[in-house]
Amino acid sequence: MVIAGIPRRKILIPEPRSKFLVVVCPNCGNRQVVFSHATFPVRCLSCGEILVKPTGGKAKILGTIERVLG
């Protein structure tokens, strides 16, 4: 599974509103690209802090959203 990169060719977009976000880890400041509708917890690659929590719908973003990649 690719977390930091964007595997465009492999992605099936389930909803038109789903997006990729650049999230800043609240713990160490590492920037990471995450999926807004992640169905699995996403951890910071640098320190292991949980950045995204799945909720069944739109994922809960626990870090700071710096940018939306659309």
Ligand SMILES: [Zn+2]
């Ligand atoms: Zn971190």
